[in-house]
Amino acid sequence: MSDGSPPALPRLTLPLSRDEARALRLGDTVILDGEVTITAGFPTHQRMAEALDRGQPLPFPKAGSAFFHMGSSCRAEGDRWVTNYVNPTTSTRFDDYMPGIIRRLGLTATGGKGGMGRACVEALREVGGVYFSMPGGASPLLSIGAVERLETAWDDLIEQFRLSRFRLDGFGPVTVAIDAHGNSMYDTLQEQASARTPRILEELEQARRDSAARRATPPST
């Protein structure tokens, strides 16, 4: 800290162990390494849920691993798939499917942007998993840590909808926004905003009165 630069963020390797996931606290900001499965696809989630309901295995994510709501574009370089860009997508649109996916796969880490609903928070608490919030719209920097795509599955889907397994190296920063103990930053913030609303509306009313009075008074010469 002596040089004025912020302290280096802690690094974690995916998949997290259940103990690592449970040790994380709301608001912890970390950098990620390791492997993660990503998709931005609504039909992908439907297909995952249907397969799991029928007891069929998924190509990935594996049990106990990490699964993020992210879109991606890659290009071939030799025999590797190098990342053009990745970016998180809105997680709540998968709320119908995620509780089942989290439970059946025992995911230790999920992620995306904007949070997930209460049933997902409960599922994460049961299995011991967390949700990482990633910055949306910051693709040029976020993509640096999503080094390469290792493989895809369900290639009949469009690129960003396929199940895509990525290797991460220095991915982030990401923030723990739902922990493994039933706490959600989104719920807390929503409750806080609701609690503040009566006061906010009163202050708006006062500001309206002030504005009307100001406009009723001719400017002094």
Add this chain to the structure above:
Amino acid sequence: MPITYDVVRQVARDLYGWSLKKVPDDTLEALAEARRRETNPTSQRTLDFMQAAARAAEREDRHACSDAGFPTYFVKIGTRLTLDGDIRRAFVDGFADLVETIQPPILKFITHPLTLERSYTGKDMPIVSFDVADGADYMDITCSPKALGSGRWADLKVFSYPKLADIEGYVMECVMEAGSQHCPPVVIGVGIGGSFDNAAKLAKMSTLRRIGTRHDDPMVADMEERLLAAVNKTGFGPMGTGGDTTALAVHVDYSHGHGFVPVAVCFNCWINRRTAARIHDDGKGGRLE
């Protein structure tokens, strides 16, 4: 000299491409100002990261967001202009050119609303609205791609003889509904009055106004100021993980109408994608932002 199909096609292509790779200057300034005010350490880090990412997008010619959305254009045609060729078609073809040439490539985002199938083309794509500018000898084109992240939180409600408190209360309801999810800090557009469709368009056009400008009507300017203060007291913060800045601006506009008053509210995410160009009747012109 007329403005030709070829010129409009090229501008349509360029505007969309630019909009994906640059966060507008007024928005960068507003983010920097938000960072100076922000007291929450996580949000300070988020705002730093956003600004650095925006600079990297422009410097390295990369997409600010992986979701390129779908193209929307607003075209204002000067009444002293003549046009040569199929101008509506120029937007369709300009977007097709972009899809073919842009690097890195954009993904399929244009979605059939009934089947949810995705493509690079579609019915009524790009969405283009035309207006005229009396007496002008130029054409202004604004491009504002829209994606689900902030697009899905737009809302409209029709009131009958509302009080100001009803309208402002509704804006706050929309803000609460979106909560953490629209990639804040956002620019909020509020359109009031006229017809149903007019209010929606006013709201959208209001998001395109430069941050830091005030409405000409002091009554509306005051409303913008107090709504911005109110939104930022909610505490959702940058990326919705808590903080002092949930909105960079609230822009309001109105039209006279009847006793029924439609109120539309829409949001632009923090990258606030927006570019504009002006083409003069000699075919020359350039990027406005």
